[in-house]
Amino acid sequence: MTDPTSKPHPRARARKAFGLSVHVLTASGAAVAVLALRAALEGHFTMTFAWLGLALFIDGIDGTLARAAKVTETAAYIDGTILDLIVDFLTYVIVPVIALWKSDLLPDALSFWIGLIVTVASALYFADTRMKTADLWFRGFPAIFNVLALYLFILQLNPWINAALLLLATALMFAPIVFVHPLRVEKYRVLTVVITCLWLILAGIAVAEKLEVGGLVITGLVVTGAYFLALPFLRHSPWAEEADDWS
DSSP: OOOTTSOOOHHHHHHHHHHHHHHHHHHHHHHHHHHHHHHHHTTOHHHHHHHHHHHHHHHHHHHHHHHHHTHHHHSTTSOHHHHHHHHHIIIIIIHHHHHHHHSSSSOTTTHHHHHHHHHHHHHHHHTOTTSBOTTSOEESOOOOHHHHHHHHHHHOOOHHHHHHHHHHHHHHTTSSBEEOOTTTOOTTHHHHHHHHHHHHHHHHHHHHTTTOOOHHHHHHHHHHHHHHHHGGGGSSOSBGGGGGGOO
16 A cells, blocks of 8 residues: 655656646746737837747647656646647737737728737637547638738738738638648648748748848748648548548
8 A cells, every 4th residue: 555655756756847847838938928929019020020939939849748748647737738728829819919900011990900800719719629620630720820920021911901811811710621730730741840840940031030031031931831721632621520530
């Protein structure tokens, strides 16, 4: 019979510390979101996207670390899924919405209200239990308004076109179509990871150049973006309602 007063084995303590540290890493994304939000409110949009890039990096590695640390066993009292969604809502939705609102990229009379629409719709999307299909594609546009906002800041399109794109993306969150998860979807995974790395490099160059880049970087961002948009048509079906019958 185990003595309840006995101290945990050092290895068990280390595993618990590792699990908790992964949750802390995920939670640190909230602090990064506040730094990005401060930059957006002050009109320092390059720094906004620099901080959002760091948040994207944290979001890209914490899932792998969580699985390695077996956080559902070592730090089960913290729900990593909920924690991740909270941080993602800040960095993927709230900060880019504020950045767009504070910029001149949207019609003045509509910018605030479009931001409200995006925020409310995104809150519903993040709470949707059907967010991912059985084969790990996103069901609907995955609310990556940080990425969309980066494109809008770089491309400098007409404010009315920007408004239309934001509203279209908002509507597509609830459309019965799929969007790729670049790290989880198995189909073309190696190529997709390579394209994702290329996109990250191009986005990093854009931020380093203060969002004022030449045609080569813009072309690269458009082409890589087009790849992600085209991937659902290379799947067995781009329609989400058929996904649960496939694995």
